Amino acid sequence: MKKISNELNIDPKMVENILKFSSNITRASELVSAPDEFNFDSTEYDVAYQEDKARLLHYKPLTKTQHKTPIIIAYALINRYHILDIHPKKSWVKNLLEQGFNVYMLDWGSPSNMDKYLDFDDYVNGYLHNSVEFIKNESSVEQVSLQGYCTGGTIATTYAALHPENVKNFIATAPVIDGWKDTTVISNLAKHMDVDKMVEIVGNMPPEFMYYCFSVLKPFEQGIEKYLNFFNNIENENFVDNFMRVEKWLSETPPIPGALFKQWIRDIYQENLLIQNKMYVGNQHVSLKNITMPIFTQVAVGDHLVSPECSMPLHYGVGSEDKTIRIYPTGHVGMIASSLSQKVVLPELGEWLKERS
């Protein structure tokens, strides 16, 4: 080895690193479990309510007493809800349960061709509204706390504007609100998309298209460096476990119903109707001024999927007087599934919510 490195004038340590890296690649299949062997659901739940493919998950309490107002989380339309409970040490759901909250999660399910006509109205005034009504009935409360993450934040925002009487507290985590201010690549692609033609011909938005959109976000960091780090750390069990869980989560993107996708791209990214209070959902006018309940907006500085400039206008656009905004030094996923989220984001949210629950 020394001879080779001397001849090529390369640092012998570098050659050693390259050989170790090659050896790690060949040993990967022995050291790493198959993605199917990872079980996402680390926190126990019951399916409390089901409508079509949407399921309302109710997590089992981890404390003797709980705060009175239950919280329902509206997950995003991209990927599945598992990221909020991806690992016991990084679980958003488990942390809230440990803080004494009664937690529900709305899993939108995986739409098939038959669901291509599902639109914003079905998601907001159908699945989400019916889930909230179910929780009110089951918990004997008049209102719930509502959290929306990413595109789930857009759905939750329209719900809070259309049904403010049902929402006691509103938490918007990296919500997609002001499409024209969004500085991400996704926004540029969305602006130039013939979404009518796409939905007419393809129907539901296929996962492959989503994968393309993800691949152009930090392509070299996400497409090369991430995997170099993986092979370099292949003997570190914790690292591999975390890596594989996130990879499995990333690879399980369901299609997005065509009608919903069309309205989302057109109303949010192309015409930017939501922030201008010009959006309609099921013939009902959506005005952010109707959001008068306490609101907590969470954004991440390094978010390359939903830029802070896209989320922050919600804080200034709502009618609430009790409003808080927090900006965290992390990314889109880091805000909800990292040690920072456990140490900083969730304790702050918990404090805010406890005072109002």
Added chain:
Amino acid sequence: MSVGPMRNFAENAKKISIELMESNEDLAEFNEHLTEYYKQLNETWVEAQKKVNLKIPEIPHDAENYEAYKRVWIDIFDNDFTELFDSKHFGENYGHLVSKELELTKHWNNIMNVVLQSANLPNKQEMDEVYREIHSLRKRVSKLEAKVRQYESKEKGK
């Protein structure tokens, strides 16, 4: 003049031929946009590599600085490619590229529709009608169920 099945066959063959001819035109336009797409990627790569080459002499060639080199390479490439993907000229060309790809898919769907119809099977348009009807029915059922629940809870409260 043919009648019956042969007439159908002739009509279907004509429809399929038209679709194939039109798809050739779209394929040519698709290829133009695809060429432009790869040209943009290639030009960005070359420019980014030039920037990396200018930086390399500043970094010593040893194992300790390998990480620094990797960081510089990834940062420069990520920045340059993000700038490209964020640009109007990329967005427009990519939009046209996808649009032409969809046109090609549409021709394929139209051909399949002719084949399915000739075999007395439901085609895409007919299946879409079924899906729309199911969606509308599900919506009506959901509204009725909500009304029943409302009525039941009122009855319980009495």
